[in-house]
Amino acid sequence: MHRGSPLLVVGGAGTGKSRVIAARFLALVAEGSAPERLLVLTPTAARAQALRAGLEQSLERGYEELCVETPLALAARLLDAAGWENDALSSVLGAGDRLAMLLGRIDELPLRHHDFGGSATALLGGFVRRIDRLKAELVTAEDYAHWAGALAEGEDGALVDAPDGGASAALEQEFAEVYRAHERMLGEASARDAGDLLREALRMVHERPGTARRFEHVLIDDAHDFDLAAASLARAVAVGGLTAAGDPRAALRRFRGAGAARLRDLAAGDTHLVSLERGLRCSERVARAASVVAASPQPDSPPGGEVAFWRCANDRAQAQSVAADVERLISREGVKPGRIAILVSAVAREGQAVAVALEERAVAHRLVGEAAFFQRAEIRDVLAWLRLLADPADAGAVVRALARPPVELRSVDIARCTQIARRRKLDMVAALAAATESPQVPPEARERIRVFLKLHRSAVAALDTTRPDLYVHRLIERLGLRRQQLFAAQADVVERLRALARFGELASAHVRRAPQATPREFARSIAAVADSGLREQEEPKLTDAAAVQVLELGAAGGLDADHVYVLGLHVGLAAPVPEQIPDALLREDIPADTAENRRAMLRQLLYVAITRAGRRAVLAYPEAGERGSAHGPSPLVEEARVALGAEWEEKQEELFGPAETLHSTYRMLRDELLEGTMRAGGRLGELRFDTDLDVSHAVVRYLELLKVAALIARPDGQSVTEALRDVNSRILQAVTSEQREIFTSSVLDEYLLDAERDAGRRAKAMAARDEPSLDPFLPKRGDGVVLSASDIDTYRTCPLKYKFARVFRIPQEPTIHQRFGILVHQVLERFHAGDGSGTLAELLGLLDAGWRRGGFADSEEERQLRGKAASALTRYHARFQSEESEPMWFERSFTFKLGPHLLRGRVDRVDRLPGGEYELIDYKTGRPKSAAQLADDVQLSLYAVGAREAWRLEASQQAYYYLLDDQKVAVPSDEGGREWILEVAMEVAEGILSQGFEPTPSFAACSMCDYRLVCPAAER
């Protein structure tokens, strides 16, 4: 065994570096070291847990404790042990907590120069990320302020490249002030972040070197994944022996390739270097693909393995093909779900589509990563209640609470209640109280509404008096969320219980930050954090995973699976953009952020992803993007395919086969049965007339499960149709007449027999077993529906979104940007209501008057919007004066018939062009889209047909006028092409009439959707 100088073990993925660390630990113990005097450091808690579990199994002798830690846990341990702190970790606030802190005190932040860009939370979330990165690089707020101050004074040449040196200096200086304010607010709350804890521990070790002597030997695993602050602490405590292991091929993934600097530092001086050359995890073909992608030599590896290359028609085809393949592995090949991993470039994007596809097949899975925490169903349940308690007008939150346990109001009754709210102009909670008196609402629904109102009454009473953490705890208990989980069948029950506990911790952190805060304030703050892009970090499970894990490429390090799917490998895939830190502030020599360096990072990212697979890797890309644009594969993947002599496999959207249908239906029914039993059981104690009906429904759910189990086990050669007949007749011999009626009226048989149905129709058939028709709530005129361009757009984006917006008509408070858009439209409408010869002063006067009436306040964000509106209108006025075309109509409406349906719209402006032709113009206050992005545009195409049908006017041109950017984008119009919009409108109208409201979740749709909180498809 090597002794004396530090030891650095380098090797590729799966070459056994962690095993070497564990073996060295055991060898040191065998030579006489006490286990508690050895420190093992890993970059993440999950990796620490996996290493600790291995050591606990292997150590023969007893010990007081094992120190297998992350750098943060080590920092807390050192500070606590030295008496500098008492439970240092408990004072650490995560990124979400600090975002909430900044949001709560946004008025104290100097934000004159940064553009809010439509979202204060996104801007502040970006600040928190940047601050975290600066602290990981040991750059303090004072360092930053000093540097930024020098820029403003012109003493630093760093701005030479900046197009607008003055503005950049002002932005940097403003950020430095935000950084300082962040530090001040943390101090005032007696809290700190992870960066502070590491820095303080480092300072303490330097001031009291004795504290580090406690460890005879420090062992670092995955050293390439340590940030500068963490690595500095590790080196500072390694005053005895040091052993480190790292992978140079994965070192560039860290911030701008800082991992390579880490390995360079460790290799300096008299360090003894050992290189591991034999691959132990990846089989030969997988290792070969990874080596080609990483452009590095291939290690010796066990023979065999498989690498498949999938060219998928689109994102959905990609997600469904993966889900079908995963289901095949689990149900036919007996692969454990925990040995399968699906890697995506962004969980919020492809991860959601994959989760939906896995859910359709009832495959137990776990979405890991930044976006996962607030997407959890149980977390959304608590959030919805907190939101509605703080604001009874938050209709989306009320609808969610009504639809979910313990209330579970049916869709049709929810539609009745939103109708009452609208008609009587009540907030949703008041409307529910009114609904209990309404003859339109059936008695069973009234009972459920009373359950809601009772819960609401008891919870609202303590909203301004209880401590937020206690309040959240009681709310979770009252709603029975923990109890529901205990009876749920999903494999991730423990995860869900943990998530609920974590939510309670967020409330505790809030109390620490603001001891006087009420639950109402906590509700507002946590709702803002949930809406922001900054979420709770989660790590993949590295040991004993019970479910298929779906995670981001960048979080894959440390994972070990048999089957790995790497998705989204199209030509546009790029390494994440690193946080912008000025080189002058960096304390280590790391590569510049260049295109070449980012390409090298991407290679390493893919290398790490592929090498997670022991037996089989599937590399997939969608051929068509969300907007229909065509993609090729990433050149790196193409290189690997050619090197392996493999062919692309074409993948279309996957249909269920008969065997898959039976297995997935069984899992789906089993989950539904367990949850339904809990609900039915909960209602048995209530004094109701229809209790026996509840019991019969519960029994029939069980019989349906029995039926599917019998079909799976049917004799070889017997068809599903034949088997169904036999099984049904046997079951029917053992039931009551009421159960018989429910059993025979179920659509389950029809669903099982038609195995070729697509996923949407399957889900609809399953849902239809319980739901009555929504027909009375559809926007109908006679036999047809009434449609506008935005209705068509909404339905095509996602039919479920249409249902929430136009069938349930869930009342929505307009956002500040929607109000802003409406105001600008109104100002222009009023301006043109005269003879059109108004002066600029008059136009701006209308803005002033509208601004006051529109209820805008004077926050920094509102002031920015006000400025944008004034300059946009000034440019509009100048353009309007100089244009040759003559405006003929403003805000002109049209209505025309399409078969039984009625199409409606209103055109902002119609101009007569110098040649006598007409142009339709629609104003927009959002960001401009290119003509290519507008190729499939519904609105102006419909307006052109509307002008022809209703006004007998043929428009030769149509354009969007993006007011804030003073940009007019023409949308091409050719006569033949216009008819497509009528076909689209007809299809949409028929979809609505047949109540086809299946969700079509996608990142583009869901990230902009106001109904995320209500939507079951947007949660995990």
Ligand code: SF4
């Ligand atoms: S969140 Fe997504 S799936 Fe749900 S309604 Fe909105 S767009 Fe549709």
